[in-house]
Amino acid sequence: MGLLNKLFGNKTKEEKIMTAEKWNIGIILGSTRQGRVSPQVGEWVKELADKRGDANYEIVDIADFDLPFLGTTDGTEPGIAAWNEKLSNLDGFVFIVQEYNHSITGALKNALDFAREAWNNKAAGIVSYGSTGGARAAEHLRGICGELKIADVRTHPTLSLFTDFENGTEFKPQALHVDNVNGMLDEVVAWSGALKTLR
Ligand SMILES: Cc1cc2nc3c(=O)[nH]c(=O)nc-3n(C[C@H](O)[C@H](O)[C@H](O)COP(=O)(O)O)c2cc1C
Numbered sequence: 581m582g583l584l585n586k587l588f589g590n591k592t593k594e595e596k597i598m599t600a601e602k603w604n605i606g607i608i609l610g611s612t613r614q615g616r617v618s619p620q621v622g623e624w625v626k627e628l629a630d631k632r633g634d635a636n637y638e639i640v641d642i643a644d645f646d647l648p649f650l651g652t653t654d655g656t657e658p659g660i661a662a663w664n665e666k667l668s669n670l671d672g673f674v675f676i677v678q679e680y681n682h683s684i685t686g687a688l689k690n691a692l693d694f695a696r697e698a699w700n701n702k703a704a705g706i707v708s709y710g711s712t713g714g715a716r717a718a719e720h721l722r723g724i725c726g727e728l729k730i731a732d733v734r735t736h737p738t739l740s741l742f743t744d745f746e747n748g749t750e751f752k753p754q755a756l757h758v759d760n761v762n763g764m765l766d767e768v769v770a771w772s773g774a775l776k777t778l779r
Pocket residue numbers: 611612613615616617618619678679680681682683709710711712713714741748
């Protein structure tokens with residue numbers, strides 16, 4: 581196998597890590613409601629991330645997958661398989677988390693429940709928002725990450741509905757959050773690579 585891999589230019593896991601292969605990081609929009617602000621927040625994170633050039637960043641919108649409510653169908657909807665395939669092709673995640681009744685949205689919980697192995701041994705950062713920066717929702721998500729073997733990083737940008745949005749709808753982040761987003765991404769990229777050895 582070693583010789584064949586060399587002949588065909590295939591790299592071993594270790595070689596890929598050592599040659600600083602770029603990981604695929606999905607920026608997952610946690611809300612799906614009409615009028616949601618998550619696309620604005622996700623685009624902002626992606627813009628900051630793309631400037632770094634250290635990974636392939638993409639927005640992953642749960643709404644695009646038309647996931648049914650778990651267990652209410654026979655499970656053959658194409659969106660379910662597409663969701664698992666998308667997650668399988670990612671090395672790490674940034675969750676864009678909004679606080680609904682002191683927790684994450686039902687849509688994000690449903691999407692989390694719809695996959696298992698595809699989440700395992702990958703890193704995740706959290707960017708949250710709400711009246712208290714979405715902190716309560718983010719902490720709930722951390723508990724779920726433990727069960728799904730997602731390694732959630734420490735640095736956590738928290739955005740306020742009062743000071744980072746105009747009228748709660750137009751996203752105008754304060755400059756101070758930029759360093760925090762970069763700190764979070766540093767950790768997600770590093771841990772995505774480190775966990776590759778387990779995948
Ligand atoms: C059903 C619902 C419950 C909410 N509960 C909370 C809450 O407990 N704490 C909070 O800070 N904001 C709460 N909010 C405000 C949301 O954080 C705010 O509307 C935010 O913009 C939602 O994200 P989205 O626009 O991406 O859907 C709630 C909003 C909705 C729709």
